[in-house]
Amino acid sequence: MERRVIIAITNQKGGVGKTTTSINVASAIALMGKKVLLIDMDPQAHSTISTVPNPEKYAKSLYDVLMHKGEKIEDTIVRSNIPGLDMAITRISMAKLEPSLAGEFDAHFRLKDALEQIRGKYQYVFIDTPPTLGLITLNALVAANYILIPIQSSYLCLEGTDDLLETIEKVKRIANPHLKVLGVLITLYDSRTNLARDVVKRIRGVFGNKVLKTFISKSVKLEEAPAYKESIFTYAPGSIGAEQYRKVAEEIMSRAKN
Ligand code: ADP
Ligand code: MG
Numbered sequence: 001m002e003r004r005v006i007i008a009i010t011n012q013k014g015g016v017g018k019t020t021t022s023i024n025v026a027s028a029i030a031l032m033g034k035k036v037l038l039i040d041m042d043p044q045a046h047s048t049i050s051t052v053p054n055p056e057k058y059a060k061s062l063y064d065v066l067m068h069k070g071e072k073i074e075d076t077i078v079r080s081n082i083p084g085l086d087m088a089i090t091r092i093s094m095a096k097l098e099p100s101l102a103g104e105f106d107a108h109f110r111l112k113d114a115l116e117q118i119r120g121k122y123q124y125v126f127i128d129t130p131p132t133l134g135l136i137t138l139n140a141l142v143a144a145n146y147i148l149i150p151i152q153s154s155y156l157c158l159e160g161t162d163d164l165l166e167t168i169e170k171v172k173r174i175a176n177p178h179l180k181v182l183g184v185l186i187t188l189y190d191s192r193t194n195l196a197r198d199v200v201k202r203i204r205g206v207f208g209n210k211v212l213k214t215f216i217s218k219s220v221k222l223e224e225a226p227a228y229k230e231s232i233f234t235y236a237p238g239s240i241g242a243e244q245y246r247k248v249a250e251e252i253m254s255r256a257k258n
Contacts, residue, residue: 005125005256006146008147009127010149013160015152018128018150019042019046019226021216022127023050024245026082027082027231027245028246028249034123035121036124036126037086037088038088039062041139043093047087048089049226051081052078052081061076062094067097067100073115098134098135107135111127111139138171148184149207153215157199157202158202161206181207182252183251185215185248186212187216213251215244217240219239221236
């Protein structure tokens with residue numbers, strides 16, 4: 001099997017489209033016939049709830065695996081409602097992880113170690129992260145080989161970017177020298193406003209050619225799909241959101257090869 005691509009979808013701002021992007025990009029790549037896993041690291045469990053029917057019926061979730069070394073990550077992986085997409089599920093108990101792990105010498109390496117257990121099983125692994133730069137997000141950045149940064153097209157979109165870039169540099173220096181910024185995805189874009197065009201210019205000013213060519217527009221269909229535990233590709237296959245996320249998935253696959 002070719003090298004496993006592990007992509008953390010991270011921005012410590014909430015509401016920028018991390019979860020929407022995780023689900024739809026992972027779904028697009030699964031539809032292309034690749035073996036894809038989405039890991040939900042956010043204690044709010046939005047990815048889990050938006051893709052898995054009755055997630056509470058499963059005995060184990062990521063908290064157990066990251067907290068206790070004897071547990072198997074495979075026991076948290078379930079088939080989602082989305083064709084071809086496996087999910088490593090989480091639940092609110094994950095909120096206990098950071099206080100419980102603090103001070104453990106390998107606290108930042110728990111997810112990386114867990115992923116060793118399933119080496120060879122997936123070609124693409126996506127990690128949806130919480131809106132913080134705490135221990136959970138650090139676990140994702142240590143385990144990943146790439147980071148994809150969704151940025152909401154809005155006036156204050158670049159607030160906090162310095163902290164994120166500093167965190168990435170720190171992770172590279174101390175724990176994961178191979179981590180690369182795969183791309184920056186502009187989300188919730190509204191092409192009708194002058195502000196949106198100005199915002200794109202500012203984002204390009206900071207990230208240059210890291211900014212993906214495809215933007216994700218504001219779309220009601222993208223907002224609705226999770227309520228039905230569907231990706232945009234089954235919920236509204238002919239929609240602009242489906243077309244844009246398909247193109248984003250292609251850009252990601254092509255960048256991850258280089
Ligand atoms: P995050 O995971 O970064 O907090 P979400 O993906 O959960 O962000 O998105 C935040 C909210 O915005 C959700 O209600 C989601 O359905 C909605 N949303 C995300 N992307 C779009 C979009 N392109 N168009 C319309 N609504 C969107
Ligand atoms: Mg989210």
